[in-house]
Amino acid sequence: MTNVVYALGYRTWDDGVKVGYAFSPERIAARLRDDPTVERVVLVDPVRSHLKRLVPQRPAAPRFSSDPTRRHLQPRRWRRGEPTEHDEAVTIQRRLEGRLRRLGDHQDTVLVTSHPVLAAVADRGGWRDVAYYAWDDFRGVPGSAALVQWAYDQIAVRDVNVVAVTPAIVDIVGARRSTVVPNGIVxxxxxxxxxxxxxxxxxxxxxxxxxxxxxxxxxxxxxxxxxxxxxxxxxxxxxxxxxxxxxxxxxxxxxxxxxxxxxxxxxxxxxxxxxxxxxxxxxxxxxxxxxxxxxxxxxxxxxxxxxxxxxxxxxxxxxxxxxxxxxxxxxxxxxxxxxxxxxxxxxxxxxxxxxxxxxxxxxxxxxxx
Incomplete structure (x- = not known):
């Protein structure tokens, strides 16, 4: 059996709950959670500010799971906003990836992430594999075009496994290992x-x-x-x-x-x-x-x-x-x-x-x- 760490990009689990689990990241997270063939699942939110805790969500979002083999991490930093400057973004994602590797033995664990910078900097040798799940072309995130293009280039050079929602994203990233899995419905x-x-x-x-x-x-x-x-x-x-x-x-x-x-x-x-x-x-x-x-x-x-x-x-x-x-x-x-x-x-x-x-x-x- 395989363990999976799924690190979300740009949208938290709570963001998905607010829109009725409509989009693919939360659809996949929920199915990973309920999949008996996956021994352990860690769902990881994008890094958010500690200041978000000062305005608690009302009503509170349902917990990801009460099963101890299904964890939900919500990493924090003090600054607000998604970093768009290269050095800051790389530092944050490397720090996060190091924390995730310290959770346990990851030779039987696949790291999946929808954050292109995390996919670009992850230590391939520390995981059974690293996969980038591209459910959108994140070059469209304001101020992030150059950073995301750099990440795409690194993903291709470092032979990260790419699973994308369209052939266009596969072509843009240019990775050798790639699969198209389109969006879906329930x-x-x-x-x-x-x-x-x-x-x-x-x-x-x-x-x-x-x-x-x-x-x-x-x-x-x-x-x-x-x-x-x-x-x-x-x-x-x-x-x-x-x-x-x-x-x-x-x-x-x-x-x-x-x-x-x-x-x-x-x-x-x-x-x-x-x-x-x-x-x-x-x-x-x-x-x-x-x-x-x-x-x-x-x-x-x-x-x-x-x-x-x-x-x-x-x-x-x-x-x-x-x-x-x-x-x-x-x-x-x-x-x-x-x-x-x-x-x-x-x-x-x-x-x-x-x-x-x-x-x-x-x-x-x-x-x-």
Whole structure:
């Protein structure tokens, strides 16, 4: 049996709890925790400031586990923020890796991390293996492009095992050992469906719907064109945290556009299922992503119109692709006229892309079983 130390990158376990375990890091952590073939699991949060403890979370997040073979470490330092300067970041991650090696005999332990700098500096000889789980291209973290590119180069040179959500990330990192395990969903999350928010249920006419963080990765210019092109009875609805409001000011001024803050995840899934068409209008530079939303849209049974990027291709006949720079409205209106996915198609899609299958592929790529 193998031991696994899984060091998260950029998002803590509590961050995952807050969004309903929606993203792959917490999905994998939960499955590692519950996997009887893994003898010991240590889940490690990214390094956070001691000052965070002065503002305790209310309500407190559930514990990772009460099983003594499943530990959860929350390393701390005094300074706030994710370090983006090379020497500081390397020092912090080397110190963390040394602490993790001191937990016990690691010749039977695989270190898996989603932090590229930790993967770049980890002592290969101190572990059975070191794996980098790339669930995003972290060069997009503000101020981190040069640091993360350096880490990618080191990961390739030092022959770290890379498991990534898209072929684009594999290509960017350039590691000899690499596997693609795309994002996934949990079929049980869709049943029974939650009630729609009152404001959504009151919307008149058809809805083109986007769910997710509202940031620069979205092709706002394409959405502005879509708002102008849609017939008067349509509404363009965007739901999610407004992370870069300056990018969306023009869109918010359109009379047929509604931008709403994040809703609880069950309600978001219900809105996806009720939408006339769901959207993934991403910019071409996001090709390294494996957007969770496209799997959730299709798992909810909605037709999808997405930017034509590699991670979107071949998922479903109900996912229409639009070349970057082309107008979305023709495909949105065509998708609205097509028959929706049948119940059998939806259930088949959920089963094929469920995390039960994704995790087995991930585990095989990381620890070989």
């Amino acid at each position: 079929a049980a999350d869709f049943e029974p469906p939650a009630a729609l928010p009152d404001w959504y249920g009151a919307l008149p006419g058809p809805v083109a719907f986007y769910a997710g963080s509202l940031q620069r990765r979205i092709d706002v210019a394409a959405l502005l064109e879509l708002a102008d092109d849609l017939p008067p009875e349509w509404r363009l609805v965007l739901v999610g945290p407004l992370q870069e409001p300056e990018c969306f000011a023009g869109l918010a001024a359109r009379p047929n556009v509604l931008i709403r803050p994040a809703e609880p995840r069950p309600q978001v899934l219900a809105m996806m299922a009720a939408a006339t068409v769901c959207l993934v209008p991403h910019l071409p530079e996001t090709e390294g992503m494996s957007p969770l939303k496209v799997y959730e849209y299709l798992g909810a049974g909605a037709p999808v119109v997405a930017t034509d990027l590699r991670p979107m291709r071949g998922l479903s006949p109900h996912c229409r692709l639009v070349a970057p720079g082309q107008r979305l409205a023709p495909e949105v209106l065509a998708a609205a006229e097509e028959p929706r996915a049948t119940r059998a198609e939806v259930l088949g899609f959920r089963k094929e892309h469920d995390w039960d299958h994704r995790y087995l592929a991930w585990r095989s790529a990381v620890i070989g079983t």
